[in-house]
Amino acid sequence: MRGVTKRFPGVVANDHVDLDLRKGEVHALLGENGAGKSTLMNILYGLYRPDEGEIRLNGKPVSFGSAKDAIDRGIGMVHQHFMLIPVMTVAENIVLEIEPRKAGVLLDYDKAVERVREISTQYGLAVNPTAKVENISVGQQQRVEILKALYRGAEILILDEPTAVLTPQEAGELFSIIKSLQEGGTSIIFISHKLNEVLEIADRITVLRRGKMIDTVPREGATEEGLAKMMVGREVLLRVEKRPPQTGDVLLEVRELNVEDDRGLPAVRDVSFAIRAGEIVGLAGVEGNGQSELIEAITGLRRPASGEIAVAGRVVQHATARKMLDVGVGHIPEDRQRRGLVLEFSIAENIALHDYNKPPASRLGWLFPRRLVQRARGLIREFDIRGGGPQTAGGALSGGNQQKVVAAREVARDPKVLVAAQPTRGLDVGAIEYLHRRLVEERDEGRAILLVSLELDEVLSLSDRILVMYEGRIVGEHAGDVTEEEIGLEMLGARRKEPSPA
Amino acid sequence: MSEPLAPQHGKPPGDLAQAPPTTVASRLAAWQKAGGIVVPILTAVLAFLIGGLLVLATGHNPFQAYWDIINGAGLNWLAHPTNTDVANTAAYNFSQTLLQTTPLILTGLAVAFAFRCGMFNIGGNGQYLVGLYCANWVGISFVNMTRPAHVLLGVAAAAAAGAIWAGIAGFLKATTGAHEVITTIMLNWVAYWIGNYIFQQGGPLQGATNKPLNIPISGDVAQSARIPVFWGDADLQGLHIGFFFAILCLVLFWLILSRTTLGYEVRAVGYNPDAAAYGGIRVRVNYVRAMAISGAFAGLAGGIDMLGYLYHYGTTDVQAASIGFLGIAVALLGRNTAVGVGLAAFLFGGLLYGTTHGLQSGTIDPSLAGHLTEMIQGLVVLFVGADVLILAVWNSRRKIRRRQPTAQQQQQTAEAAS
Numbered sequence: 014m015r016g017v018t019k020r021f022p023g024v025v026a027n028d029h030v031d032l033d034l035r036k037g038e039v040h041a042l043l044g045e046n047g048a049g050k051s052t053l054m055n056i057l058y059g060l061y062r063p064d065e066g067e068i069r070l071n072g073k074p075v076s077f078g079s080a081k082d083a084i085d086r087g088i089g090m091v092h093q094h095f096m097l098i099p100v101m102t103v104a105e106n107i108v109l110e111i112e113p114r115k116a117g118v119l120l121d122y123d124k125a126v127e128r129v130r131e132i133s134t135q136y137g138l139a140v141n142p143t144a145k146v147e148n149i150s151v152g153q154q155q156r157v158e159i160l161k162a163l164y165r166g167a168e169i170l171i172l173d174e175p176t177a178v179l180t181p182q183e184a185g186e187l188f189s190i191i192k193s194l195q196e197g198g199t200s201i202i203f204i205s206h207k208l209n210e211v212l213e214i215a216d217r218i219t220v221l222r223r224g225k226m227i228d229t230v231p232r233e234g235a236t237e238e239g240l241a242k243m244m245v246g247r248e249v250l251l252r253v254e255k256r257p258p259q260t261g262d263v264l265l266e267v268r269e270l271n272v273e274d275d276r277g278l279p280a281v282r283d284v285s286f287a288i289r290a291g292e293i294v295g296l297a298g299v300e301g302n303g304q305s306e307l308i309e310a311i312t313g314l315r316r317p318a319s320g321e322i323a324v325a326g327r328v329v330q331h332a333t334a335r336k337m338l339d340v341g342v343g344h345i346p347e348d349r350q351r352r353g354l355v356l357e358f359s360i361a362e363n364i365a366l367h368d369y370n371k372p373p374a375s376r377l378g379w380l381f382p383r384r385l386v387q388r389a390r391g392l393i394r395e396f397d398i399r400g401g402g403p404q405t406a407g408g409a410l411s412g413g414n415q416q417k418v419v420a421a422r423e424v425a426r427d428p429k430v431l432v433a434a435q436p437t438r439g440l441d442v443g444a445i446e447y448l449h450r451r452l453v454e455e456r457d458e459g460r461a462i463l464l465v466s467l468e469l470d471e472v473l474s475l476s477d478r479i480l481v482m483y484e485g486r487i488v489g490e491h492a493g494d495v496t497e498e499e500i501g502l503e504m505l506g507a508r509r510k511e512p513s514p515a
Numbered sequence: 516m517s518e519p520l521a522p523q524h525g526k527p528p529g530d531l532a533q534a535p536p537t538t539v540a541s542r543l544a545a546w547q548k549a550g551g552i553v554v555p556i557l558t559a560v561l562a563f564l565i566g567g568l569l570v571l572a573t574g575h576n577p578f579q580a581y582w583d584i585i586n587g588a589g590l591n592w593l594a595h596p597t598n599t600d601v602a603n604t605a606a607y608n609f610s611q612t613l614l615q616t617t618p619l620i621l622t623g624l625a626v627a628f629a630f631r632c633g634m635f636n637i638g639g640n641g642q643y644l645v646g647l648y649c650a651n652w653v654g655i656s657f658v659n660m661t662r663p664a665h666v667l668l669g670v671a672a673a674a675a676a677g678a679i680w681a682g683i684a685g686f687l688k689a690t691t692g693a694h695e696v697i698t699t700i701m702l703n704w705v706a707y708w709i710g711n712y713i714f715q716q717g718g719p720l721q722g723a724t725n726k727p728l729n730i731p732i733s734g735d736v737a738q739s740a741r742i743p744v745f746w747g748d749a750d751l752q753g754l755h756i757g758f759f760f761a762i763l764c765l766v767l768f769w770l771i772l773s774r775t776t777l778g779y780e781v782r783a784v785g786y787n788p789d790a791a792a793y794g795g796i797r798v799r800v801n802y803v804r805a806m807a808i809s810g811a812f813a814g815l816a817g818g819i820d821m822l823g824y825l826y827h828y829g830t831t832d833v834q835a836a837s838i839g840f841l842g843i844a845v846a847l848l849g850r851n852t853a854v855g856v857g858l859a860a861f862l863f864g865g866l867l868y869g870t871t872h873g874l875q876s877g878t879i880d881p882s883l884a885g886h887l888t889e890m891i892q893g894l895v896v897l898f899v900g901a902d903v904l905i906l907a908v909w910n911s912r913r914k915i916r917r918r919q920p921t922a923q924q925q926q927q928t929a930e931a932a933s
Contacts, residue, residue: 312793314792314793333795333797334792334793334794334795335795335797338795344793346793351787351789351790352787352789352790352793353790353793354787354790355782355783355786355787355790355791356786356787357782357786357787358782358783358786362779365779366783366790366793366794366795367794367795369776369779369780369794370776375775375776375779378775378776378777379774379775379776380773380774380775380776380778380779382773382774
């Protein structure tokens, strides 16, 4: 790809980007959110057409009008969000659209299964062709996506943030798959913003920042610090610096809590733990093991089936969201767009979400918009929220700045307990650094912080204590210096198993 | 990229939000503002255009038809300030247009308020009717009251009746999850049949003098219950001060939504109930309350109509009532804002009165003329439903202008798909 430029209204997404991919190479594409990685790959995959520049394949200039053109020329892409049909089998998904047929119209299912077995053994990617996609694990679904691309003859494979959805063990398996594909001559473009992964798997690394190509460097000699600096454009503190915790009284105590999920099935089972002032307790676990329901119970958004929650020593009865807010629980929700913000509201209105009904925001039901704006202005400065002023709609901000609005609101209320659920999901290095530092600062202010994250790195680097949750139970408790592998095994219930359809 | 940024209205692709901040934010604001004014106007123009084509298809001159409607609505009064016969007729027509506009403002607000809380109140007509029945009953019953008290009691009863009627739908939504579109439609029918019952021969509200004559119409409300007329003659259906009350409600609507905590809750729930619940707002309570307020607007429309100029009502009137339904078109065209609802109500008020009587030139088939309003109403609802389509047309117009002569069609489709 030479001098590729793509403009969108108001922004240059790719500004004369060069990228060359050698046969059998793993080439990492590194950059923050909004750096233009996806745009570049969508151009290569035929979804966008470049405004300038050219793409050469084996030395010949090519022009893709659609993804189909790209697929025909041997380019495959595994999107971050899988494009599989859950109710169909693995084999059906893989052969979709170019299926072997009987009598011209009917699917020859046996032949499809056979072919999937063939390529599955050829590339060493074990899958069960007759399993339904909805019943297999995320890691396996990803393999199905990769096989789907290979089945279509992909020689160049684009993987968009492939490890974002995987456990450490699954990621390890993915890396060995990538290595074996590489040995077989497949070229791979690996999109990521995780530095350690990139250094582990890539032969060469291209860094994008704000649509511009910064550099392409070989793995040898590259360091996390150097890459982070290239990504962000300044020195970045990768390790969270924190002093040993100065713990105080127990501020949050959960006793034998049982919570049911939306279908009325037990999601949290007999969970008990306590968090003291001035400590960060990390809750590790694979998604869907009851963390969400636990958070919702603690924040009053879901009524527990049994058990007690005490804040600062007092048991909260009949908890509602409003009551938990009032007793001093702050909550950075895991999905800032669905729950953390009203995207149509201005920043000022979003910041008032918990206390719009109290002075000074309002009095006797009468709202004072100017006061909301004033307060927002102060917090925008304090939290370095960029991309707009108090009147800017929340939805117009970037993910990192949206999260800063949420964090600003929760911290400004001076809560005793702060529940931070996936506080850095989908954020870039700069924003992650900021939020991590801020969480440690809030800890040192004497708050009790419950950090729930699917990113094991994050849990390990921030937490003073770590709890591991599996199938609704706390299955392990560790001091902060535990290794990733130990926790990884506990997260999977000490052994690998397929998620049961519970 | 690594996060599924939900595409916002008219926002460039989500992963580009880190562009120079001022441009993206200001562009978004400007775009929304432009879309906010342009789309309703485009909608109305398109509806009138197609209405005109239909007139043309019947072999008449559409320009003549629309000119007749404008004159019939009394808009020529604005151009004839002198005291001539034309001016007198025009003045009367204009007062009648405002008389029609009054309930349309209120039923429009009813739909708009529920909409701002994320609900579609299709039951405006039923709420209008129950308000009207109550006002009729109060107006006939408490004959010894002073005029202001009697009027206020009647109007308040009407608003309360509408609030309860819509509140039922809100309550059902909050407790059982029953969809408000279904329940309000059903409640429309209940109100409809109640009207057919109470005004029929021997019905509880049939007028005493109408009983021996077998006329299914209520009695007239007492003089003390009639809203004072400030323009024209009360006996000739003059314009009553309820008109100002409707204007006041427009201001109230805006105040509630933008200056009270109640309005804050309504908007939060309307935009994102999950975030509202997380914020500590009781979402179910808001559903019931917003529906009740919505219904109060519609009930008020019925009460003001009854005490302002109708004075009595019959079963045939019940069967013909459509003011509440027209409120849907008013709210949609007015984009659920106070100013928009006011303007849209005036437009439909003019159409309603301008077509029912005023085609003086006689070139247009009267039955066609009468149905023109309904057609335009239907077209507006259709086009507002196709809001997205009109926006797409509007955007592609800009795109075409910008397009390089060498650029290919595929690029456009790729961009449109992104």
